[in-house]
Amino acid sequence: MSDTTHGGVAVSAPSPDDGLTAAELAAKYGLSVSGARPGLVEYVRQLWGRRHFILAFSQAKLTAQYSQARLGQLWQVATPLLNAFVYYMIFGLILKAGRGMTTGTYIPFLVTGVFVFTFTQNSAMAGVRAISGNLGLVRALHFPRASLPVSFALQQLQQLLFSMVVLFVVAVGFGNYPSLSWLLIVPILALQFCFNTGLALILARLGAKTPDLAQLMPFILRTWMYASGVMFSIHTMLVGRPAWVVHALQVNPAAVYMDLMRFALIEDYVAENLPPHVWAVALSWAVVVLAGGFVYFWRAEERYGRG
Template structure:
């Protein structure tokens, strides 16, 4: 009779050791930064499709549909012109106030809408987050792409406005392309920053409109910022000039208007400030959002 084979009992292992032996990972664990970027790239088609769907759904129930992408910025411009140009008279000393005002409204409005959409990017998609495994940064990025698509409509309207108000077509118009790219990078960072904050602070979406309104009034949208702060203390001037929206707005006006009020010697400095803010917020916002990846969907 053959001898029975004696086997050693399976050694008792801690759960972490057992998981490591069989290559198991914690569900929802945050991947490394490089791996996270790679996964985002793999999901690029999903991000674009999700953004397109949200864009189409925005005015799907309205009779005029996608025409509201043009009517909305025009209506905002008309209301602000009536209040600030006609009633409050902030148009004094500004040759083409209509073009000046519309440039400020449209450029600020792009960032404003991204921040508002980013704040709700996580909380409004909890069912999707809990049902599917994908990089959560896809949501604020998709929100930014949705607003970028709408901004392209607004830019077309803006170009038509400056032409109608007597501004010529110049090569400076081409600078709108890199400027819009920089602002989009800045907006992606803002969307991710507010997406993580919005997922942790449930009342943030109630507070954000007030913060944006204050930011709007401090960005020289309705008046010439240079003239307004001419006699202000040096500290106030520095703080207002470091406002990240100022270079985006002022450089847009400088590209479109013959008399934008922007000193030629400050144009290069504004480009550097715009690029600096785009890189700092774009990279910083992304890293801040990535560090909270495992938190999303646990509320």
């Protein structure tokens, strides 16, 4: 742009950019929106580049979780064990929910269900607060926001692995000794972790938009727990009910991963207690929820922490 004089008055020469829209100007000079969402492949690459941060953040959160409690990290084990004890008193002794099972089978059955469901429950609760509970970090630093829900799901996996020692002791204490079926624990936990991570990603986006969802989640999760057979065998308790009801409850993801873990650990929990094609169902839940949750979260990447 240059100035000329006309009758003693300075007149600006027309600019070649006059009349261009903001989008056209950005395209012309190679400008991009600050914080714009990268492509999906690039986003995955960025997320992989933050893997050390994700691991360190999850470990720090795990260490700090019970730092103010006198028993410290022991609460990671004590909390699900106390829940299992309460459920045993109410459902095992009073309501006889373990019908068809001996006490030696029902107690490992119940403890396994509580530990495995707690893994999914805590991942969901951590996911729904992943963005809304870390707005300072989200607004101050530039990083793939998926790092947060993935990190929280990894934190819950580490907590479960710590608790598994007690689960093994309970299983052995009631006559379920290590066997080849215990090797199934590795793929079961891998599939459940994938499912939990996808669930955390979905809830993180929903929670970022609707913070009140965190107040509603405990009621949703409690209903899910009661419908998933944590305290009773769906296969046994629903005998005589419509087949579609039994099948729907058995193939819900929480029930699938619990039943697979029970099948791996408990000798008396045989294949007849599992729904048909259980491994295909477990794999499908893991892949669909992880992939769908990741894409769903990524599509709102540029909106997290704003507004």
